[in-house]
Amino acid sequence: MRHVVLDTETTGLEVTQGHRIIEIGCVELVNRKLTGNHYHQYVQPQREIDPGAMEVHGITPDFLADKPTFDRVADEFLAFIDGAELIIHNAPFDVGFIDAELDRLGARRTAVADHCRVTDSLVLARRKHPGQRNSLDALCQRYGVDNSTRTLHGALLDAEILADVFLLMTGGQTSLGLSDDEEGSLDTADNPDGGIRRLPTSRPPLRVMRASAEELARHEQRLDAIAAASGGPVIWREQQSAAE
Incomplete structure (x- = not known):
């Protein structure tokens, strides 16, 4: 076109x-x-x-x-x-x-x-x-x-x-480059999966940051305040209970 x-x-x-x-x-x-x-x-x-x-x-x-x-x-x-x-x-x-x-x-x-x-x-x-x-x-x-x-x-x-x-x-296109050869573009010749770029399996695992006891306590306090203000159950707790 x-x-x-x-x-x-x-x-x-x-x-x-x-x-x-x-x-x-x-x-x-x-x-x-x-x-x-x-x-x-x-x-x-x-x-x-x-x-x-x-x-x-x-x-x-x-x-x-x-x-x-x-x-x-x-x-x-x-x-x-x-x-x-x-x-x-x-x-x-x-x-x-x-x-x-x-x-x-x-x-x-x-x-x-x-x-x-x-x-x-x-x-x-x-x-x-x-x-x-x-x-x-x-x-x-x-x-x-x-x-x-x-x-x-x-x-x-x-x-x-x-x-x-x-x-x-x-x-909604935000990349206005002149060609597909720019940094960050997908090279289908090097990607036999139709241009899908897959991460290597040897990459280091992502670091998981878990909430501390103090942070969990503050979270529960916030949920208590939401429950008091709404006068009903907190959906977050219902979803958590269902997941468990």
């Missing part, structure tokens, strides 16, 4: 007002593991950038002056996402801008839906955490994802952060 986590930065918020894409960032997941493959491209939008948008992402017209226009990078971008399931936070925004750019290609006209399926991670988050804040920053805090470097929005950085959040939110 191949996922591509995607984010864009734009000249403004409204695609209907002719705003354009100025940055695309994508990271690849295969079988829910980061592969290290990514697509990152700044784009010359051929129009001004709203001051409010510049405050968010910090990308200036001077920086974009020598960058390629979208038509020059479209084929490479489409090849990267082709056949994947796109993971996008607030997908209608990004897909709307990408489709508008693709629509400008004329004879090469196509759409995101022609190349891949789209999953909106914001919709997933709202289902999983109804009534809570589900921005990317809020999800980072909820799932313990480090976003301390996110002082400004950036398409590739935000895609990398979203990939971590998506894996944690959809499967």
